[in-house]
Amino acid sequence: xxxxxxxQFRLIVIGDSTVGKSCLIRRFTEGRFAQVSDPTxxxxxxSRLVExxxxxxxxxxIWDTAGQERFRSITRAYYRNSVGGLLLFDITNRRxxxxxxxxxxxxxxxxQPHSIVFLLVGHKCDLEAQRQVTRQEAEKLAGAYGMRYVxxxxxxxxxxxxxxxxxxxDIFALVRSGDITIQEGWEGVKSGFVPNVVHSSEEVTKxxxxxxx
Amino acid sequence: xxxxxxxxxxxxxxxxxxEFQDALEMLDSSPPTPDxxxxxxxxxxxxxxxEPKPAAAEVEEKPKTPSDSTVSQGGWGYWxxxxxxxxxxxxxxxxxxxxxxxxxxxxxxxxxxxxSPTELSAQAEEEQKEQDGQSGRRRIGGNGKCDGNADVPHxxxxxxxxxxxxxxxxxxxxFFSLQxxxxxxxxxxxxxxxxxxxxxxxxxGDPGFRKTKGLINRNSTLSQVLREAKEREELQQTAEEESDxxxxxxxxxxxxxxxxxxxxxLEALEILSRESESKVKSVLTTLSGDELVQLREELELxxxxxxxxxxxxxxxxxxxxxxGSEFEKEIMEALEGxxxxxxxxxxxxxxxxxxxxxxxxxxxxxxxxxxxxxxxxSVESEMLNVFLFHHEIHAAAIRSLAELTxxxxxxxxxxxxxxxxxxxxxxxxxxxxxTVVLCKEISLLSKKFTSCLTTAGSxxxxxxxxxxxxxxxxxxxxxxxxxxxxxxxxMPILEISHIQRRAESSEx
Numbered sequence: 001x002x003x004x005x006x007x008q009f010r011l012i013v014i015g016d017s018t019v020g021k022s023c024l025i026r027r028f029t030e031g032r033f034a035q036v037s038d039p040t041x042x043x044x045x046x047s048r049l050v051e052x053x054x055x056x057x058x059x060x061x062i063w064d065t066a067g068q069e070r071f072r073s074i075t076r077a078y079y080r081n082s083v084g085g086l087l088l089f090d091i092t093n094r095r096x097x098x099x100x101x102x103x104x105x106x107x108x109x110x111x112q113p114h115s116i117v118f119l120l121v122g123h124k125c126d127l128e129a130q131r132q133v134t135r136q137e138a139e140k141l142a143g144a145y146g147m148r149y150v151x152x153x154x155x156x157x158x159x160x161x162x163x164x165x166x167x168x169x170d171i172f173a174l175v176r177s178g179d180i181t182i183q184e185g186w187e188g189v190k191s192g193f194v195p196n197v198v199h200s201s202e203e204v205t206k207x208x209x210x211x212x213x
Numbered sequence: 214x215x216x217x218x219x220x221x222x223x224x225x226x227x228x229x230x231x232e233f234q235d236a237l238e239m240l241d242s243s244p245p246t247p248d249x250x251x252x253x254x255x256x257x258x259x260x261x262x263x264e265p266k267p268a269a270a271e272v273e274e275k276p277k278t279p280s281d282s283t284v285s286q287g288g289w290g291y292w293x294x295x296x297x298x299x300x301x302x303x304x305x306x307x308x309x310x311x312x313x314x315x316x317x318x319x320x321x322x323x324x325x326x327x328x329s330p331t332e333l334s335a336q337a338e339e340e341q342k343e344q345d346g347q348s349g350r351r352r353i354g355g356n357g358k359c360d361g362n363a364d365v366p367h368x369x370x371x372x373x374x375x376x377x378x379x380x381x382x383x384x385x386x387x388f389f390s391l392q393x394x395x396x397x398x399x400x401x402x403x404x405x406x407x408x409x410x411x412x413x414x415x416x417x418g419d420p421g422f423r424k425t426k427g428l429i430n431r432n433s434t435l436s437q438v439l440r441e442a443k444e445r446e447e448l449q450q451t452a453e454e455e456s457d458x459x460x461x462x463x464x465x466x467x468x469x470x471x472x473x474x475x476x477x478x479l480e481a482l483e484i485l486s487r488e489s490e491s492k493v494k495s496v497l498t499t500l501s502g503d504e505l506v507q508l509r510e511e512l513e514l515x516x517x518x519x520x521x522x523x524x525x526x527x528x529x530x531x532x533x534x535x536x537g538s539e540f541e542k543e544i545m546e547a548l549e550g551x552x553x554x555x556x557x558x559x560x561x562x563x564x565x566x567x568x569x570x571x572x573x574x575x576x577x578x579x580x581x582x583x584x585x586x587x588x589x590x591s592v593e594s595e596m597l598n599v600f601l602f603h604h605e606i607h608a609a610a611i612r613s614l615a616e617l618t619x620x621x622x623x624x625x626x627x628x629x630x631x632x633x634x635x636x637x638x639x640x641x642x643x644x645x646x647x648t649v650v651l652c653k654e655i656s657l658l659s660k661k662f663t664s665c666l667t668t669a670g671s672x673x674x675x676x677x678x679x680x681x682x683x684x685x686x687x688x689x690x691x692x693x694x695x696x697x698x699x700x701x702x703x704m705p706i707l708e709i710s711h712i713q714r715r716a717e718s719s720e721x
Contacts, residue, residue: 004447042630045477061477074630077484187480 005049005059005192009171010081011164012116014103015088016096017067020123023154024088025064028164033155040066042074050168058168059192072106079110083180083188084117084171086163089138091122091151092130097138104145114186117174118147119167126153435698436480443467443476466615466688475619478626479695482702485629490705496712508715512708518641519704536572537565540654547647556627560620564654567613571661574606574669603670607681610662611688614655618692621651625699629706641707648700652693659689 013021022040027033029046046062063082065075087103089096100120107116120142122133135151142149148166152159174180175189182189446465470476493512500508541561548557624647632639663682670678 041627042634043481045474045481047474063477063481070634071630074485074633077488078481081480081484 005057007172007175007192008059008061008190009083009168010061010063010188011167012063012065012079012082012085012107013088014065014075014085014107015067015121015123016090016093016099016103017069019067019088019090019093019096020154021067021086021088022064024086024121024123024152024160024163025062027154027157027160029062033157039068040064040071042066042071043078048164050165052165052169052172058172060164060168076106076110079107079116080114081187082111082116083114084167085119086121086167087118087147088121088123089133090124091133091138092124092127094132097122097133097141100141114183114188115180116188117167117171118145119163119170120145120147120149121163122149122151124153124155125151125158126156435695436476436483439467439470439476439479439695443471466611466691469612469615470619473616473619475615475622475695478619478623479699482622482626482629482699485626485633486702486705489633489709493705493708493712496709508712511711511715515641515707515711516704518645519701537561537568540564540650543650544647547643547650556620556624560617560624563613563616563620564658567617567658568661570609570613571658571665574609574665603666603678603681606662606666606669607684610659610666610685613658613662614685614688614692617651617655617658618695621696622699625696625703629703632703632706632710639707639710641704644700644703644707648697651696655689655692655696659685 013025015021017039022037022044023034025046026037029048043066044064046064047060048062049057049059051057063078065071065078085107087100087107089100091097104118107118120138122135122138135149138151139149148170150159150163150166152163154160171180171189175182180189182191443465446467497505497508541564544557544561628639628644663685666678666682666685
């Protein structure tokens with residue numbers, strides 16, 4: 001059964017189609033790599049707990065969006081309720097790297113009035129021989145937009161945990177410092193349950209029941 | 214409660230309601246009378262089943278089906294008729310909630326030691342007469358001197374007492390005969406005691422206040438309500454894990470529903486629905502004259518097909534569809550040409566695994582009970598086994614219901630996405646057919662599971678089995694409500710898709 005978590009963060013994963021968004025998420029949530037997968041329709045959902053410090057767990061709810069252009073009008077609607085996101089490109093596909101800027105613009109304009117913390121991910125780093133985007137230029141671009149940069153591989157399970165955990169830590173720090181707050185009607189950050197704190201309404205009702213009978 | 218009693222009770226409740234009005238006038242106390250006709254979530258009216266009463270009459274006339282008799286043999290007893298009625302009204306949220314309240318009131322009455330509605334209506338009459346006779350004497354006390362304390366001798370009680378004594382019961386009967394939030398809030402305001410009690414009972418029958426919350430706070434969206442319920446369950450789970458290290462097969466519908474990503478799909482569907490709705494509105498504001506009238510008419514046609522859905526539980530045939538293949542066929546038929554096979558396959562897979570689970574459950578249990586007869590093990594260990602077994606069946610039932618509902622909502626969400634981007638013409642009729650098929654399946658499975666439970670627990674006392682059976686039926690009716698709510702969310706999506714297609718064809 002589900003363990004106790006401090007917060008739930010909603011993350012959105014975006015980027016061109018076929019850069020490996022679904023594969024990365026599946027590796028992270030299910031621990032395996034799917035050789036073949038159908039293109040995502042609209043959005044799919046995954047979730048996993050992450051322990052950022054001993055005893056401090058965060059539940060990540062991950063919205064896996066379709067990269068195909070034809071779904072763009074639908075996926076736009078899903079940005080608003082996310083606190084963070086992974087922006088993926090394929091290091092063997094220069095075009096996907098050039099589109100990073102457009103993705104950022106797209107996301108930033110649709111999360112208003114909220115802000116969103118992005119992590120730039122260069123995916124498929126196991127295919128070093130086919131690399132078209134150097135680490136240096138990717139880091140430079142990430143720096144220009146104030147993002148971290150991580151290179152991952154779902155196939156060889158390189159940096160997958162690291163990417164999600166780093167992003168979660170960054171968001172957690174912002175929540176702790178008060179830069180990001182839990183807001184009514186916004187699903188980006190939800191507070192969870194802290195063990196050993198009794199605030200159960202059931203207990204109150206139970207005791208009521210006894211004395212009223 | 215037998216069927217005839219139930220009908221009588223319904224009549225009794227009507228009488229009492231009338232008398233309540235009279236009593237109110239007479240007592241010259243005037244709490245705002247809830248406006249029955251307008252305050253019951255008007256948008257949902259269209260989906261309500263005709264009336265609960267004709268259904269009750271139908272039950273009465275109908276010869277008992279085999280399933281009925283199995284159920285009552287299994288110690289269903291008093292709850293039998295309720296379980297049936299709650300399922301038969303599993304059509305729409307409002308109707309279901311009405312049933313839920315009925316149950317609540319029945320329970321509230323039982324726990325308060327209040328007699329049946331029929332008795333009550335007679336009693337209320339008597340009390341009125343009595344009150345007429347005593348009114349002089351009662352006024353002696355005055356309002357201030359007696360504070361409604363139960364120890365105060367009867368004669369000393371002022372008019373205040375009359376209110377305390379009669380209205381609680383009558384209040385319950387408004388509960389009984391009406392549906393809607395005014396009733397709940399009104400009842401709570403009027404009498405704190407009854408309110409507390411009622412909420413307790415509602416909490417008992419409606420874990421996590423799923424429905425009640427929906428009633429009290431209509432502004433919150435369905436996914437919000439479900440999320441809150443899930444969070445409550447998680448909290449409860451934590452408490453249970455801390456206090457009780459023993460592993461119990463406790464099933465939490467809300468948590469499981471979320472585990473299958475039902476909540477997320479529902480929320481995404483709500484987002485799309487809301488967005489489409491506002492797009493439709495803005496299109497309508499840009500039009501004028503004949504164009505506007507024509508579009509309005511066309512949209513009205515779409516709306517109509519969304520309000521026509523009728524799902525009659527009585528038609529569900531239990532014999533059919535042992536392995537879920539019939540369901541698969543029906544789903545595929547309904548979805549033909551909608552190109553979302555992957556999601557539909559997930560759904561029918563879930564259904565098939567549920568069906569095979571049920572088959573597995575029935576088979577070993579029969580053998581086991583035979584063995585029990587032969588070896589006659591110690592009473593204690595036998596009881597323990599049976600207890601665990603019941604809870605296993607119950608947990609499997611709740612899990613299956615949660616999974617099927619989540620998958621159904623996923624299907625609706627994917628449908629919405631396909632409709633929005635494919636821009637092909639999708640008939641609302643196909644979608645409503647799909648809804649009916651899904652609700653039927655939920656109903657069918659809950660019946661299978663409960664008959665499993667009754668068979669497994671044929672030697673059990675009702676108080677062990679009944680809460681489990683009630684739980685399964687309750688979650689089944691919840692499931693059907695969620696599915697139908699999700700179906701309703703598709704309406705603005707079809708509307709905007711229609712508008713887009715229209716614009717495209719006029720451009721050409």
